[in-house]
Amino acid sequence: MKIAIIGGTGGQGLGIAIRFVQAGEDVIIGSRAIEKAEKAVEKVKELLDMDKIPNLKAAENADGAKEADILILTVPLAAQRATLLSIKDNAAGKVLIDATGPLESAIGGSPTRCIYLSEGAASERAQKILPEANVICAFNNISSGALMNFPNPIDCDCLMSGDDLESKKTVAKLIEKIPGVQVVDCGPLERAQIIEKITPLLIGLNIKKTCKDAGIRITGIDPECKLY
Numbered sequence: 001m002k003i004a005i006i007g008g009t010g011g012q013g014l015g016i017a018i019r020f021v022q023a024g025e026d027v028i029i030g031s032r033a034i035e036k037a038e039k040a041v042e043k044v045k046e047l048l049d050m051d052k053i054p055n056l057k058a059a060e061n062a063d064g065a066k067e068a069d070i071l072i073l074t075v076p077l078a079a080q081r082a083t084l085l086s087i088k089d090n091a092a093g094k095v096l097i098d099a100t101g102p103l104e105s106a107i108g109g110s111p112t113r114c115i116y117l118s119e120g121a122a123s124e125r126a127q128k129i130l131p132e133a134n135v136i137c138a139f140n141n142i143s144s145g146a147l148m149n150f151p152n153p154i155d156c157d158c159l160m161s162g163d164d165l166e167s168k169k170t171v172a173k174l175i176e177k178i179p180g181v182q183v184v185d186c187g188p189l190e191r192a193q194i195i196e197k198i199t200p201l202l203i204g205l206n207i208k209k210t211c212k213d214a215g216i217r218i219t220g221i222d223p224e225c226k227l228y
Helices: 011-022 034-048 061-067 077-091 122-129 144-148 165-175 189-208
Strands: 002-006 026-031 056-060 070-073 095-098 134-137 157-162 182-185
Touching: 002 011, 002 061, 011 026, 011 034, 011 144, 026 034, 026 061, 034 056, 056 061, 061 077, 070 077, 070 165, 077 122, 095 122, 095 165, 122 134, 122 189, 134 165, 134 189, 157 165, 157 189, 165 182
Parallel strands: 002 026, 002 070, 026 056, 070 095, 095 134, 157 182
Antiparallel strands: 134 157
């Protein structure tokens, strides 16, 4: 499976790229500008202390979306709509994991407060922008700090929601290749309205506790009860 991380040059995108490269997946880091994507690839090589990573490449967002089988959106809320429109023609029929956090920082406010969107959730807005894609809300509650701590497993569950069962199976199987992560299916895509609001809570805890990888675990669920 080939994965394109759309807008993948920030901390979250780089962390996801590293984790999936380590898992042996083919990864494309996308950006609006190819030069920025290439710099991100070089950064990953530097962090992993590798001169060559054959399963990692750079591309402009639209080209990455065209080549990949599954897409992961890791951009701030302010860039979500424009980025999705730039890949719309190449996203039809594909799974798109939306990790967008509807944070007040998108309009100059606090990252510990959320914005209430007319569509409900950022992932629901993504589904309206890309009606022919299968949008899944995931990765919202796994911090970039935890992702970038790549020598170690991640002590955090990944809350997920979406309307297409087969897409959720594909996403769960993929994300659980990251050591330590268990995917918890929270139901239909509208549950993203709840999942996304956990993000500013965790950011606030990171600030208050002076850490960078606060996460969440859901207890009482049989780990063998998987979607796949």
